[in-house]
């Protein structure tokens with residue numbers, strides 16, 4: 001593959017005895033809407049943190065649009081936008097001030113920051129709350145202002161860790177529209193999610209991660225294979241098919257004796 005947005009080679013991360021990421025080799029194609037899926041604890045957040053320069057790998061290399069994340073971090077950070085899990089924001093700034101500050105940090109001229117901030121606040125339905133302090137924003141509003149901050153400098157690759165978690169359907173639709181427009185112009189989105197229906201409807205490329213390793217990666221149709229849905233393919237790939245949920249919980253339920 002020549003046109004890779006992200007190239008991961010031999011990536012490892014251990015926390016004590018726990019192997020969080022156990023030797024990942026993966027190339028993510030540029031210009032695609034890419035879903036990184038996996039069960040709880042699969043290593044999605046750890047992988048995204050290492051790919052975006054937030055967590056140093058034990059072994060392995062990551063290149064983003066041709067630049068090594070750990071040897072050339074400034075070049076990479078200039079070209080990416082990140083919406084991390086457990087997003088920390090400057091709580092005592094208003095939404096508009098946060099964007100103003102982010103834009104100046106990114107080295108954009110003030111007038112350009114103002115113009116882009118106005119448009120993003122408008123498209124993301126935050127214009128009415130732009131002067132409210134971020135500390136008073138709801139979960140969905142925080143995701144949206146975080147997304148606006150990540151998009152402000154028009155990055156080549158956008159990384160989103162669970163962008164739709166805690167977001168209502170209306171806000172999800174808004175976020176989705178912005179991301180679709182962004183990828184239609186040739187940019188790359190990489191996002192992690194547990195919600196297979198969402199991944200199936202948004203992504204054209206998928207990587208399945210389980211227990212710190214890649215189980216499958218490729219165009220959505222290829223990963224889905226003969227399965228009717230991505231959910232079915234996912235359950236088989238992560239080895240969860242046929243598990244009898246709750247079969248041991250014979251005490252649970254109103255009718256059972258105490």
Ligand SMILES: Nc1ncnc2c1ncn2[C@@H]1O[C@H](COP(=O)(O)OP(=O)(O)OP(=O)(O)O)[C@@H](O)[C@H]1O
Pocket residue numbers: 015018019020038039040041042043044045046047
């Ligand atoms: N800082 C840490 N210290 C110790 N263990 C950690 C740390 N961060 C992650 N882990 C462990 O590494 C493994 C992968 O965690 P990670 O958060 O990357 O998974 P995930 O796929 O993002 O999960 P989820 O979908 O539940 O958010 C888990 O077993 C987790 O307990």
